[in-house]
Amino acid sequence: MAIGPTDHADEQELVDELHGDDPSALAALFDRYGDRIHNHCFRHLADWAEAEDATSSVFLEVWRHRRRVRLHDGSALPWLYGVATNVCRNAGRSRRRYLRAVARLPEPAAESDHAQGVTDRVASEARMRDVLDRIGALPAREREVLALVVWAGLSYEQAAAALDVPIGTVRSRLSRARARLTEAIQEDTR
């Protein structure tokens, strides 16, 4: 998903308003990028409900650090992705601990659910869990670059801004991630 120039034509004004303590600027930023951040968080958590909570937390953090919001090539999105990456990383840690605790509980009775929307949602979460399992062997920093560049569609420059690392580091992490994944696929097919 490319970040086009029309997306942030007036973004400097929006950030100026954030710096000026204007809550409506936060709402406007959420209207503009809420969906993208929501999907980014989902790709970390594989749970749509948790991704909603995480999205809310991301924008609460944006307000808390509103004076630090900065633009990259006229867009606040890379900075937002950076906040989201950190929020979701922490949420993921908590979730893993929670799941370990839940795993020790008795198995709940199975419930049938006929709503197509729920079915799609569950299937989507299962697929994302499978994807995360497949990249689970990658170091976290390589997974994050993969999520930003390959899944969220950020350029190397934007991903570098989001993670505050040099562009070369983004390139090398992505290259290593791809090499590891290729190797894993080859091992699976042997």
Add this chain to the structure above:
Amino acid sequence: MTEPTPPPERPLPEASRARIRSELLAHAHENRSRGPRWAVPLGAAAAVALVAGLGYWAVSLGADDGGEVTPALASSSVTPTAPDPTIPTSPSAPVKVATGSCPHELPNVLPGAEPAFDFPPGDDGGTTSFYVKGDRFVLCDIRNGVTTVQQPMPTTPKDDATTYAVSSLFLGKGNQVVRVGGGVVPAGAADFDVAYTFPNGHVEHATTAADQTGRMWWRMVYTYDDGGGNELDKTPIEVTVSSSGAQQHFTLGWGIHTCAQANHGC
């Protein structure tokens, strides 16, 4: 390609979008200035929602979870900090309101939306317009020199309170407040009516009209003196929707369903 492919992206559900947005606005207002009285119910509503939503993390954050939250370029941590002394806390801090035209305000809310229908100006000179993009619309109301653009809503209305949420504009004249609601009349609905019962007992009925394509729209505007004080202590606004001989009742939550605007604070 060696990377596994995630499932297709999904938009935030409208109800979740409205809830999060309302929480964010309430939180931002609460942490910006404690002065305006309208921030009290919003803050309280947000507090309830935030405690529920973030409680899980708050409980589960352990000693090994000291990771950063803001991006590395901002170098910050999750540890709560003291209030930022540079944030203005004066009770008299003005609320920034929008005064531009609807087309000027719309790009921040629903870019690319096209005009669909205008209700004729009322006695107070206020106008209400509807704009549509795809399967969503926004209501834009210009009244008392302020342009209010509400959050995008689906053109196929849902049977819940969010469909009847109102924007609130405090006029700064005593405790005068303008509440505005509106939307699409469900296709095929006969004898459609939306009646809002306000805390002062007044019942305001929506007016309906058809656009050039035959689509019906409804709009409710009511200005009254809400008496000041904490809204959470007041009787909530009740909505009765009549359609094809059946009635539905909804209760609007203060802050959650009374702050439908997208382009300025409550």
